[in-house]
Amino acid sequence: MTRNIIIDTDPGQDDAVAILLALASPELNLLGICAVAGNVPLPLTSKNARIVCELAGRVDVPVFAGCAAPMARALVTAEHVHGKTGLDGISLPDPQMPLQDRHAVDFLIETLRREPPGTVTLCPLGPLTNIATAFTRAPDIVERVQQIVLMGGAYFEVGNITPAAEFNIYVDPEAAEIVFKSGVDLVVMPLDVTHGALATPARVAAFRQAGRVGPAVASWLEFFERFDTEKYGSEGGPLHDPTVIAWLLQPGLFTGRRINVEIETTGRWTSGMTVADWWGVSGREANALFMGKVEAQGFFDLLTNRIARL
Ligand code: RIB
Numbered sequence: 001m002t003r004n005i006i007i008d009t010d011p012g013q014d015d016a017v018a019i020l021l022a023l024a025s026p027e028l029n030l031l032g033i034c035a036v037a038g039n040v041p042l043p044l045t046s047k048n049a050r051i052v053c054e055l056a057g058r059v060d061v062p063v064f065a066g067c068a069a070p071m072a073r074a075l076v077t078a079e080h081v082h083g084k085t086g087l088d089g090i091s092l093p094d095p096q097m098p099l100q101d102r103h104a105v106d107f108l109i110e111t112l113r114r115e116p117p118g119t120v121t122l123c124p125l126g127p128l129t130n131i132a133t134a135f136t137r138a139p140d141i142v143e144r145v146q147q148i149v150l151m152g153g154a155y156f157e158v159g160n161i162t163p164a165a166e167f168n169i170y171v172d173p174e175a176a177e178i179v180f181k182s183g184v185d186l187v188v189m190p191l192d193v194t195h196g197a198l199a200t201p202a203r204v205a206a207f208r209q210a211g212r213v214g215p216a217v218a219s220w221l222e223f224f225e226r227f228d229t230e231k232y233g234s235e236g237g238p239l240h241d242p243t244v245i246a247w248l249l250q251p252g253l254f255t256g257r258r259i260n261v262e263i264e265t266t267g268r269w270t271s272g273m274t275v276a277d278w279w280g281v282s283g284r285e286a287n288a289l290f291m292g293k294v295e296a297q298g299f300f301d302l303l304t305n306r307i308a309r310l
């Protein structure tokens with residue numbers, strides 16, 4: 001039985017690898033890709049999503065452009081990490097496949113209203129603007145969502161764009177608050193997990209040998225790692241977004257706990273912080289399965305083996 005998913009994304013090299021993993025996995029039925037402004041502005045994220053689909057030979061996957069800015073703030077982007085194009089590291093042809101006419105938010109609402117309740121999983125890999133806008137415009141769809149598995153936030157690792165906040169949550173904290181308070185079954189892949197999933201030179205070399213698409217992945221990662229290796233002195237860049245898809249395929253690679261997570265939206269220094277009650281001291285109700293660790297080599301073996309199939 002395949003699992004219906006929608007990927008909401010701001011490609012981004014790591015988003016691109018996540019999309020490739022989903023396209024290489026017959027367990028998943030990718031209903032569509034929703035682009036959102038994040039790592040780079042929307043015109044680029046919606047272009048990059050199509051570049052990735054064409055690289056995988058999957059021009060059948062509909063790509064929708066979504067929100068160009070956060071719900072209540074100015075957009076913050078991350079060219080310092082992903083480069084000017086958002087997919088720096090290798091130059092790929094401009095996409096020939098068209099963007100869909102419908103707005104991504106309309107696609108989300110119409111799909112969730114059409115499909116039977118509890119049969120569509122949302123996989124946000126960027127700021128939560130599209131998802132939160134859909135929930136606000138059509139509250140009836142919230143209870144129809146099977147699950148949300150997202151990359152965002154942090155507890156022990158605290159922040160990567162500010163000392164207190166992870167990028168996806170920081171860009172649109174109001175959207176994140178709507179999603180985390182929605183009551184939807186939520187699985188969170190925070191920096192605590194992704195900083196344990198480092199694309200070391202040996203792992204990048206394995207991608208370079210992984211079929212037709214692997215070399216492009218290796219080139220993206222060799223570019224993408226600069227920011228983190230310089231900042232953290234780590235042995236490779238953290239592969240954030242593919243952890244979302246890997247959890248759908250092999251949840252046993254991950255460990256975590258159900259806890260309460262609140263989103264800081266007003267803090268002068270802490271806006272966008274995920275206030276994760278890892279030790280259960282608040283008495284607040286758990287609203288998320290918050291992951292803490294990943295078995296890194298198993299994660300990369302899965303990723304490399306699947307990418308090699310494309
Ligand atoms: O903080 C990491 C997250 O922000 C990843 O999803 C990356 O692609 C960027 O969107």
Ligand code: CA
Pocket residue numbers: 009010011012014015039125126241
């Ligand atoms: Ca992303």
